[in-house]
Amino acid sequence: MNYVSAENLTKSYGIKVLFENISFHINEGDKIAIVAKNGSGKSTLLKILMGKEIADSGNVMINKDIQVVLFDQEIDFDPQLSIEEFMMTLNSPPIIALKKYHQSLLSNNPDEMEKAIAEMEIQKAWDLENEMKQILSQLKITDLDLKMGTLSGGQIKRVALAKLLTETRAQHRHTLLIMDEPTNHLDVEMVEWLENYLSKAKITLLLVTHDRYFLDSVCDIIWEMEDKNLYFHNGSYATYLENKMIREDNLNSTIDKAQNLYRKELEWMRRQPKARTTKSKSRIDAFYDTEKVAKTDTRKDSLELDFEMKRLGNKILELKDINKRFGNNVLLKDFSYSFQRGEKVGIVGKNGAGKSTLLNIIQGFEPKDSGEIETGETIKFGYFAQKGLQYKEDERVIDFIKEIGENFPLANGKTISASQFLRLFLFDDQSQYSPISKLSGGEKRRLHLMYVLYQNPNFLIFDEPTNDLDLPTLTVLENFLQNFQGSLIIVSHDRYFMDRIVDHVLAFEGEGRIRDFVGNFSEYRDANKNQEQRTKNQDAVATPIAEKEEKPTTNSQPIATKKKLSFKEQRELETIEKEIPELEEKRKKILDELNNESEYEKILKLSSELELLSGKLEEHELRWLELQEKLN
Missing domain, CATH: 1.10.287 (Helix Hairpins)
Structure with missing residues (x-):
């Protein structure tokens, strides 16, 4: 069954063309991931499918028998509603039947109750409330009486995700589920639960995500948005990368041939008299077509930076018996650790376990209850925080960077200008002179990353750096961090990112306990699962003989x-x-x-x-x- 068909869609903002004449189909059961750098139009395309944006040209045809449901980055809610009331604002027939049933219990009207019960049966809504609470519980939302206005940004995202999954479950119609970065603000256990839920569910899905393990587990089709076009790949993320490389090699070969032909045809064009004959017109038209291909620029800006980092001394950073608690909640208990030169440490744990608190204590942003911190004299921290950039509303991108310095030092003794540095981070000349407030969320995250690195730190601290960063930027960031000679601490729920970068893990396991595990994140998770299995086996052995x-x-x-x-x-x-x-x-x-x-x-x-x-x-x-x- 065909759900959606689009033909020759084009969308621009001002002079910037996001995509041009793209066509695609979505069929029942498809699980599709969209991959592109920030600013390519991923979120815009999703909003066009939802009817929240209008394409400049082209047609979108949505099957009248399907419902399109969107999990967006921007969430609208009434802050005065409780979580349960917010969940019950869904307009699907089973939810409406459930609300009427609850209302009938409070009334003294047998007729209303009889009608409500009959509707519950028709809509098969008896188990829906329990399933809704089960989903909320999996996403660590248990107190349903809390007001939406009192929740953190991460909690709001999780409640909205629970509402979306409940709505999808409650729909009797065919549903296209559209999700824009659903794993942001979820800890690893939640991500793995959602991954398992979506991979097993019989749904049709269009997904934007930066989590490559999640992408591979859930989706089997990848759409690549690049250079205003849309390319299609069946298979895994690795297959997409391979196909992309082949396509670019073929394009480079075509350009090489066009450049050779262009040089010959250019000589012919220069020899032609001004009053050209009709007979040569077809050759002249062909020349301009060849010129367009020959002058195609396939160079990709990248983050390949080898900067002149300030030398690290013998002492890097040492923590001795650090304690921190909020009320009865113990976050750090007698925690000691000595960071070494070139060490890459990953910090993992559930939301609220104290990971960000530790980073703030290390940098002096938050007081510790007790203990000692010794920081080397040559240490220069670079902090990539969750809260994002602090900037003046009308400040331009280029001016924001130049506040640090006009030039950036490289290891070979040379320098590059602030503008050149910005281009390495995919900010073209037009973007550089735009106000920061006009950037997309992903572009602001990319600018924030650039701002941290431009300060030339030798000890990087990253708190959830992968949220809202596109996969192309993430790939080059990973390559950069692998070659980074300084020390590094990363808090992240991105399993693929952690596996590529860190060499051991500090795991916040609750009640102030922090486990030091040598190895990458997947090795830590496997060790945990093996330990849990051993414990279960021991419990089975200990069962009384009788x-x-x-x-x-x-x-x-x-x-x-x-x-x-x-x-x-x-x-x-x-x-x-x-x-x-x-x-x-x-x-x-x-x-x-x-x-x-x-x-x-x-x-x-x-x-x-x-x-x-x-x-x-x-x-x-x-x-x-x-x-x-x-x-x-």
Whole structure:
């Protein structure tokens, strides 16, 4: 089934053309990732599909039988609403039925309750509320009475994500789910849960993300936006990179041939009299076509910088018995660490565990409760913070950079100007003289990164540097950091980025405990999972012998298929498989009674029983899925 078709779309802002005459199709079941540098028009294209922007030319045809749902970077909400009230503002029929059902419970009108129950059944909405709360719980949102206006930016993004997933689940129509950087503000556990959720869900998805592991796990089609065009790649991110390299090699070969022909034709053109004949007109037209190809500039600006870094002394940075707490929340407990020259440390942990607090304490932005910090005399920090750039509203990009200095020193003794440095970060002449306030969110992040490096630090501290950076910039940033001779601390939830850069991990494991693990991020995660498995195996071994010798009461599945479960888990699975049909039968009976009942008190009682029963059934089904995953 075709969901969306677009033909010859063109979109410009002023003299800047984002894309020109692009065409594409989205079919049911497609899971597509869009890859491009910031400012290429990714978010604009998504908004055109949503009807929030209008293309300059071209047509977009959306199937009348589908619903398009967008998870955007900008989230509108009423700050006075509680989280639960915000979630219930969805307009899908099952949510509306659920709201009417809750309202009927508060009323004294049996007719209203009967209608509400009938609508709940029609919309299959009995389990929706539990599923909504389950999604919120996975995204670490548990207090649904909190006002939206009291939440942090990250919490708001997570609530909005939960609302989007609930809306997609609640839709009975075919749905195209559009997501713009959904992994921002999620910790690793949340990212892995969302990755698993989307990869298994039978949905149609159009996704913008900088997380390459997430991209590879969820999507099997990549759209590349570059040079106003749209290119299509089937397969993984690695396949896309390979295809891109082949395309660029072919283009360079075509340009080389055109340049040879151009030189010959240029001599012929110069020999022609001013009053050219009609006979040579076709050759003249061909000359201008050849000239256009021959003068195509395929040079890519990059971040290949070898700058003159201030020398690091013998002492770099030493932390001794650092303690920090907020009320009863212990973030750092007797933490000691000595940073070495050239060391690349990754810091990981759940949101709120104290990662950013440690970075602020190291730089003196926040006081410690106790302990000592010794910083080498030659250390010059470069800090890339989550809060972003601080700038004057009308300040131009070039002036902002020149405040640091007119020139940037290179290792070979030469210098480059601020303008040349900006071009390395993909800011063309027009962008350099634009106000910073006019830049996109991703372009501001790129400027912030450039601003940090332009100060020529020898100790870099990056707090979530990958958020809102495009993949081309991330790739060259990774290459730069791999060759960086100074020390480096990175807080990031981007697993691919961490795997490429860090050589060991400081893991915030809660209650002030920080584990020092030698290796990259994936190795740390594998070690954790292996430890969890060993603990489970030890628990299984420790099960009392008498309990182990008990026979299962049913043989619903061969014992051989359950070899990965402990004896307790086997018994639990068998019990659940027996109870689920019984619960479903009870639920059906209550629904039948409700449909035939007219007395208000009995309806109220049956509704309460139905809600409890639906919740228990949902718990059984979720636990059954968890146990089944262990068997697969």
